[in-house]
Amino acid sequence: MSTDALVESIRKAADNEGLLPLSVYKDIATEFLITYKELEKIALESGFFPLRFQRQRKLLGSACQLRLLSAKVAIVGCGGLGGSIFEMLLRLGVGHLLVIDPDFFCESNLNRQLLATSANLGCYKVDAALERGKLVNPVAEIETLNQVFQSPAGKARLASCDLVFDALDSVSGRFELAQLCARNNLMLIHGAVSGWSGQMAPVPPGSEKMAQIYPKTYPESFPENSGSPPPAAEIEALVDNITPTVNTVAALQVAAGIKYLCDFSLGSGSYLHFGEELPGCFIDLTEPDLERLR
Amino acid sequence: MQVTVKLFAGLRQGRFAAEKFVFDDGITIARIVEKHEISGSEVGILLCNGRHTDFSRKLEDGDIVSIFPKIGGG
Structure with a gap:
């Protein structure tokens, strides 16, 4: 699996604020043979943020959200x-x-x-x-x-x-x-x-x-x-x-x-x-x- | 010497929330609990000046003792 290709897929699926909706998880996870959790981890590490956590993005930030995910x-x-x-x-x-x-x-x-x-x-x-x-x-x-x-x-x-x-x-x-x-x-x-x-x-x-x-x-x-x-x-x-x-x-x-x-x-x-x-x-x-x- | 006794939740019923008392030097928290007719088995957390302590703690002038009921539900 190429991480670059995965991040590129995430980039295409995210909106202009870098928010990733749950609706795209299935297609990306299936294409790259990864779990939802692995997908979310790479998205967070690459500067994207799950859309469902939009309202805690500034409060927690990527580092804390990653801690919680892990x-x-x-x-x-x-x-x-x-x-x-x-x-x-x-x-x-x-x-x-x-x-x-x-x-x-x-x-x-x-x-x-x-x-x-x-x-x-x-x-x-x-x-x-x-x-x-x-x-x-x-x-x-x-x-x-x-x-x-x-x-x-x-x-x-x-x-x-x-x-x-x-x-x-x-x-x-x-x-x-x-x-x-x-x-x-x-x-x-x-x-x-x-x-x-x-x-x-x-x-x-x-x-x-x-x-x-x-x-x-x-x-x-x-x-x-x-x-x-x-x-x-x-x-x-x-x-x-x-x-x-x-x-x-x-x-x-x-x-x-x-x-x-x-x-x-x-x-x-x-x-x-x-x-x-x-x-x-x-x-x-x-x-x-x-x-x-x- | 003067000691402030603070009671919490159900322990206040028929007693008080916070009162100042004059006690003999070196009185223990156990003796204060007994003086206020509180059963030892009802008592949970004990604080002296906001820090955890136990029944045997000997008090000094100006101390604030907080007595909490035992709570165990979930």
Whole structure:
């Protein structure tokens, strides 16, 4: 394959602003025997930009868009947070998404889980993600696993990712995920919701962040707690959750994740450059109130 | 010594959002949590002057303690 010939084909198909419409991908990919993702990579490297990302061209630029296209990102849990995170990463142009969830949709998911519809109740959540992914971003590679992330397949696939999103609904699961990410030197972006409140915190590998978010030790002055492990997810499962909180926390997680994936490739003039530290935050939508966590 | 205690979300119910208290020197966050009849199992993130800390932290004059409820839904 001649790259020059491919770039020439892209040039002919792009408009005078260098924007490449999705409608030309099939013909070019077929002619040069490449995938949509390979085509998009070469287009970006050659100064062209996918038309569907026109409105983020100045904000992200080719370097960041290429970073996102080349990234392999895992979403662990495909419920409220996971569904919204998945949707946002598709629309931002992340090139490879791994979605892990053993569960299927039930009717009470409809109030807040973006991928749940009245038509797919009883279906696996990851199957809905695959279907949605093809429609929203046909260039993205979608990998799904309808097992718990602690399974051998889950652990193996997570190990090859660049970034992991915590969209679980159990505290014990979050600790296990943080340990797994630390072992594989992976950045984890934590998010959790409860009623009108939620929190987001980047958990760098090897940090104590998860233990700070969920303290394991309790004051000895509380006899009911002394010596017992942290309360498990069962308590949390009973807490009400609504879509404004879920979507707000998911958005905070995605913003932090995108910054993590992009900032080392960008100069200080970028909107996304924000130094070494990735702060977290706690939000209360009733006030509304945002408290920074460091 | 004076310490500002800030409570968040559901922990404010029947209590307060932020108040200044005079405590004995060297009081721990655990003791403040207990004084306000907050169950240890309800507590998630703890900050002292905006930085993560834990129940055993001994406070100093002028410290600001932020106590957040434990949140785990997804």
